[in-house]
Amino acid sequence: MPQRSRRTARLSGDERQEAILLTAETLLASRSLDEISIEDLASGAGISRPGFYFYFSSKDDVLLALLDRVIGEVQQRVVTLPRDFDADPEAAWRRVIGVFVEVFAAHRAVSAAAIGARLRNAEVEALWSGAMQTWVGYATDVIVAERARGAAPAGTDARALAIALNLLNERVLFAAFNGETPAVAPSQALDVLTGIWVRSIYS
């Protein structure tokens, strides 16, 4: 996934690329991706519009790079989490969901743009979809394990349940952090989500 679009690896080049990414994330805080022109990104990074194309092949390519980082951050934080579901299942699930809440909150602009771009851009769709599959796989494994040790009852197909709950997180957090109406208050989100996950899985 790395080395997107750059032709060479020179010093000032990397800085320029970084400047474009920074500009993009900054501008995304106040406008949607298609309200941002490539001219905006280029001038924000101190280059001309054609210069932009030296570093990225399109606006969506910039978003892809930003999304890559956000997903990487979630991935990295999730794997280092303790997995003691037998001790206190609710607390364990809350920790996992908490990672999503925090990362989505920190990068709400990028997540919002990605969720919008996914509908029209196959690459964004593929990247997000891959990440979702990883998380769904993780959740499915835990649900299956909890059922195996008798803590959770068999019922709905574990994978289907895991998919639905992951989609729940995505949608609820997006709505909460982007000020939609209706939405769960950001401060309530973790409690509400954890509640639904735990009750759906264990009863």
Next chain:
Amino acid sequence: MPQRSRRTARLSGDERQEAILLTAETLLASRSLDEISIEDLASGAGISRPGFYFYFSSKDDVLLALLDRVIGEVQQRVVTLPRDFDADPEAAWRRVIGVFVEVFAAHRAVSAAAIGARLRNAEVEALWSGAMQTWVGYATDVIVAERARGAAPAGTDARALAIALNLLNERVLFAAFNGETPAVAPSQALDVLTGIWVRSIYS
């Protein structure tokens, strides 16, 4: 909400407007809204591009009219549903959720376009958001009533729970009917959703 954009109410005019709406829903089945040009809609309805602007002020305006109908259909079907939650709560919830499943399935193209357009168009956002608030209000009332009669335990704030569950439906059905990966299979969707709603509300 009616009488969007039309200046007069003449006969052939209504037919033309209808032709545009029909063309739009047809084309939306195979491409996203911004892959459809106004030229496409106009020629599909047998008029020239400037002629389009006589009936609608933009592509989003067309979508707004289509979405209005879909929401009206849900509304109409939900109010005529039996409300016997005390007899068999699970069956009652399943009926309500079933309406959403059916209407989303029948108009998947419009729903998909609306969900995409909501992010950039304030009017679409307002229309959808108003409908969501109605449905959330309905769900909240039922949850409160179920708690009052002792069928459901107090717990998560009823409104926050209702919001999260409605967002769950929206996201899961969208993913299912638009062939996302990962997604719950369309045939499983009603079971999975009903399961999550019932367990979240009653345990």
Next chain:
DNA sequence: CACCCGAATCAACAGGGTGTCGAAGAATTC
């Protein structure tokens, strides 16, 4: 230290979509 070569940049162009005129055409009314 002059030269060269490739990295980096930009002015200018082509293409495509949107929204808006004012004028031309069709229908209705008197």
Next chain:
DNA sequence: GAATTCTTCGACACCCTGTTGATTCGGGTG
């Protein structure tokens, strides 16, 4: 059949995207 109103379209101005060929810049090399 003239006047009025409704309806349509050709042509224009504008904005954004993506590309290309010429130009500038700076460090390694003899």
